[in-house]
Amino acid sequence: MTPGPPPPKSRPSSPPPVAPPSAGVTTNSVDLDSMFTDGKLQGRGDRVIIWGAAGAGKTTLASLAPKAVLIDLEGSTNVEMPRFEPRSYDDVCAVLASDDKRITGAETIIVDTLSSVENMIRDNVIRSHKEDGKSIERLDDIGWGRGPGMVYDAARRMIPLIDRHVREGRSVVLLAHGAMAAMTTPNGEKYDQAVPRLLHGEKGTSLRNLFVEWAAEVVHIASDRAVNTKTRTAEVSETRTLYFVTVNGAIAKSRTLAAYQRLEMESKTDDRFWQMLQGARA
Numbered sequence: 001m002t003p004g005p006p007p008p009k010s011r012p013s014s015p016p017p018v019a020p021p022s023a024g025v026t027t028n029s030v031d032l033d034s035m036f037t038d039g040k041l042q043g044r045g046d047r048v049i050i051w052g053a054a055g056a057g058k059t060t061l062a063s064l065a066p067k068a069v070l071i072d073l074e075g076s077t078n079v080e081m082p083r084f085e086p087r088s089y090d091d092v093c094a095v096l097a098s099d100d101k102r103i104t105g106a107e108t109i110i111v112d113t114l115s116s117v118e119n120m121i122r123d124n125v126i127r128s129h130k131e132d133g134k135s136i137e138r139l140d141d142i143g144w145g146r147g148p149g150m151v152y153d154a155a156r157r158m159i160p161l162i163d164r165h166v167r168e169g170r171s172v173v174l175l176a177h178g179a180m181a182a183m184t185t186p187n188g189e190k191y192d193q194a195v196p197r198l199l200h201g202e203k204g205t206s207l208r209n210l211f212v213e214w215a216a217e218v219v220h221i222a223s224d225r226a227v228n229t230k231t232r233t234a235e236v237s238e239t240r241t242l243y244f245v246t247v248n249g250a251i252a253k254s255r256t257l258a259a260y261q262r263l264e265m266e267s268k269t270d271d272r273f274w275q276m277l278q279g280a281r282a
Helices: 058-063 089-097 114-128 147-155 158-167 207-214 272-281
Strands: 047-052 068-072 108-112 171-184 190-196 217-228 233-243 262-265
Touching: 047 058, 047 207, 058 068, 058 108, 058 171, 068 089, 089 114, 089 158, 108 114, 108 158, 114 147, 114 171, 114 207, 147 207, 158 171, 158 207, 190 207, 262 272
Parallel strands: 047 171, 047 217, 068 108, 108 171
Antiparallel strands: 171 190, 217 233, 233 262
16 A cells, blocks of 8 residues: 655744843843943043154154153164063063053053064064965965964954053053055045055955054154255254144044144143143043
8 A cells, every 4th residue: 555645744833932132141140330331531541643754753752641651662762761672572462461560550651663563463473374384484475365364363462451551541652653555545546645554454454444443543743844846855844743633645533632633843842742632531
């Protein structure tokens, strides 16, 4: 006897209930107090990037910040101030993570420079990575374009470390060298822009974007120049100008001082920038 077709599978009259997103979570397991703030900015430090050409006065300006300590990665400044001199990126992170009074007792922490931080990370990636079992000499030797992503992921370690100081009331000032970068408008038009000299890779691996977006103040410091159009040369003056908004294509932004647009420094010891920042937070 030939068996008949199998009986149809029974279907539930309605779909099974879906647990709400909060299922299994109770207010006892969530520390709401640790996440709540009254929104006041008093007590928080500033997040500042100062960038410009070599010799523009970045470190000198930063040293005028209140009760500052320097994380010196370049050893090229003659400014006398308390400093740490890390020899590796791990050392930099260790200093920033430390509860040592020489770091937590400061009001301002300066990293000189972000460009050197990037170089340390690059060197570490190149030194520790092997491609097909062989040592590499350049970041580009890492296959499938993974090199910039490895640098980016390592640099992100800094963000929670510096944010901790900002939350605890210490300002963090990151210095960076300048460079010219090729940019493209949404319409496809190409132009050159002066920017902090930091990795700007594809697929979300831009250190420039990472730190510029982190900062509340991105200040471009530049020497004033008198240009001779006949000889196409420029004479550099002793006057320094701080830009708080983008001017002539040089990136700058400020959440507190944008209305001023710029500030001409009267001397190397002119600390009005820091007074203005403190006044804005008062």
